[in-house]
Amino acid sequence: MGVSSFGGFKPTARIYKLTLLMAALATLCFTMWLASSLLGVGYGHGMPFAGIFGGTREATLELGRMPPARVSFDPPAPGERVNGAIVVLVRNSELHGLRSSMRMFEDRFNRRYKYPYVLLNDEPFTEEFRDGIAAITTNEVRFGVLNSTMWGYSPGVTAAAAQAKLEENKGRYLYGGSLSYRFMCRFQSGMFFNHPLVRDLDWYWRLEPDVKYFCDIDYDPFVYMRDKGLKYGFTIAPRENGKTVETLWFHTREWIKANQQLLPDRSLANWVMGTDGHYNMCHFWSNFEIVDLSLYRSEAYASYFEHLDRTGGFFYERWGDAPVHSIAAALLLNKSQIHWFEDIGYEHPGNMHCPRDEAMHSRCICDADRSYTYRSACQSRFAKVSNMRRDRLLELIGQSEYEYTSLAASLAGAAPP
Numbered sequence: 398m399g400v401s402s403f404g405g406f407k408p409t410a411r412i413y414k415l416t417l418l419m420a421a422l423a424t425l426c427f428t429m430w431l432a433s434s435l436l437g438v439g440y441g442h443g444m445p446f447a448g449i450f451g452g453t454r455e456a457t458l459e460l461g462r463m464p465p466a467r468v469s470f471d472p473p474a475p476g477e478r479v480n481g482a483i484v485v486l487v488r489n490s491e492l493h494g495l496r497s498s499m500r501m502f503e504d505r506f507n508r509r510y511k512y513p514y515v516l517l518n519d520e521p522f523t524e525e526f527r528d529g530i531a532a533i534t535t536n537e538v539r540f541g542v543l544n545s546t547m548w549g550y551s552p553g554v555t556a557a558a559a560q561a562k563l564e565e566n567k568g569r570y571l572y573g574g575s576l577s578y579r580f581m582c583r584f585q586s587g588m589f590f591n592h593p594l595v596r597d598l599d600w601y602w603r604l605e606p607d608v609k610y611f612c613d614i615d616y617d618p619f620v621y622m623r624d625k626g627l628k629y630g631f632t633i634a635p636r637e638n639g640k641t642v643e644t645l646w647f648h649t650r651e652w653i654k655a656n657q658q659l660l661p662d663r664s665l666a667n668w669v670m671g672t673d674g675h676y677n678m679c680h681f682w683s684n685f686e687i688v689d690l691s692l693y694r695s696e697a698y699a700s701y702f703e704h705l706d707r708t709g710g711f712f713y714e715r716w717g718d719a720p721v722h723s724i725a726a727a728l729l730l731n732k733s734q735i736h737w738f739e740d741i742g743y744e745h746p747g748n749m750h751c752p753r754d755e756a757m758h759s760r761c762i763c764d765a766d767r768s769y770t771y772r773s774a775c776q777s778r779f780a781k782v783s784n785m786r787r788d789r790l791l792e793l794i795g796q797s798e799y800e801y802t803s804l805a806a807s808l809a810g811a812a813p814p
């Protein structure tokens with residue numbers, strides 16, 4: 398039968414085959430081990446043989462020490478991707494929350510589209526943080542620290558003056574007494590787009606810790622926006638707590654009156670201002686925003702931010718970057734440049750959006766009945782309003798002038814706290 402005999406013992410055909418199979422397996426394993434040692438593969442993400450060869454411990458220790466240059470910041474091939482990144486301001490203590498956000502963001506979108514991440518912090522990132530982030534994505538991550546100009550007081554605002562106002566406001570609203578929240582809002586309003594890791598980008602998509610992405614995003618929203626001439630994209634539009642922005646509209650009006658030449662002929666000013674000439678507290682929730690950064694780098698935006706910054710309102714009140722970005726977008730853009738990403742199911746603690754349209758919802762794992770957006774007055778206002786002419790904007794501001802006279806007088810007479 399062709400089966401060899403080993404000194405008196407006659408193996409059966411089955412034992413012979415088994416021996417051959419084991420020999421083949423051993424050879425295969427040895428070859429793989431040799432390849433992984435020589436080529437340096439087999440550790441880090443998706444290492445297939447680490448467990449077999451006892452490589453798990455070394456691999457875990459090496460995570461995050463791998464060279465980060467897996468996707469470059471080089472301009473993408475024309476038409477393929479935009480020169481954009483996912484930008485996150487985050488604290489070391491928020492590692493878990495950011496890993497959670499990134500896991501979903503990767504699974505829903507970025508695993509395929511491979512945009513780099515820019516992570517910014519007012520303190521140096523710890524090694525634990527870097528390792529934890531590097532382990533959750535194969536895309537490039539750049540870590541940056543803010544200097545004291547970017548993370549600091551507005552011109553003319555002293556630490557003592559800010560502290561006095563924080564004391565006054567601490568029980569009045571969320572983060573009323575938080576100094577770091579003020580630094581954060583000022584940075585997000587007027588600084589982040591000039592950070593060395595962001596200033597060469599044309600587009601950004603903002604991400605935060607502890608947010609959720611519910612729907613597969615099977616196209617590139619950046620490219621969609623670019624191709625349609627869109628400048629600002631949002632998902633949720635709530636109302637701001639008026640106590641946090643008591644004089645924001647007053648100062649905005651002053652800026653409008655003094656800078657009419659910077660305003661376009663038509664804008665969506667209508668969305669943030671009623672026919673009474675006042676701010677209606679509508680804003681795009683900026684924890685999610687996709688923006689053509691030419692908006693924030695424009696002469697008009699720079700002038701608006703500097704004007705606001707000089708008033709001290711980021712510290713004496715609690716102006717959020719959301720109302721600041723939103724008022725600017727509404728004043729400087731028209732409706733065809735602003736887009737509601739209804740198809741992107743999203744949640745930031747407090748509010749969620751889940752598309753109810755059947756075709757959109759089929760790619761989502763959320764409950765559309767829980768969606769805040771379909772109950773939001775600002776959201777339905779966005780759907781209804783159309784562009785407003787600049788002269789109409791100025792007319793409405795002029796008509797409501799007298800209502801601001803006492804505020805103007807009290808602000809003019811107010812010494813810094």
Ligand SMILES: Nc1nc2c(ncn2[C@@H]2O[C@H](COP(=O)(O)OP(=O)(O)OP(=O)(O)O)[C@@H](O)[C@H]2O)c(=O)[nH]1
Nearest residue numbers: 486487488491517518519520577578581605606684
């Ligand atoms: N590095 C750093 N990042 C901060 C600081 N404060 C806030 N951030 C980040 O700035 C973004 C906005 O801050 P949040 O605390 O989320 O503010 P919020 O979204 O208005 O409110 P909640 O999410 O309800 O707390 C998040 O990405 C935070 O991680 C800070 O002091 N240092």
Ligand SMILES: [Mg+2]
Nearest residue numbers: 605606684745
């Ligand atoms: Mg947040």
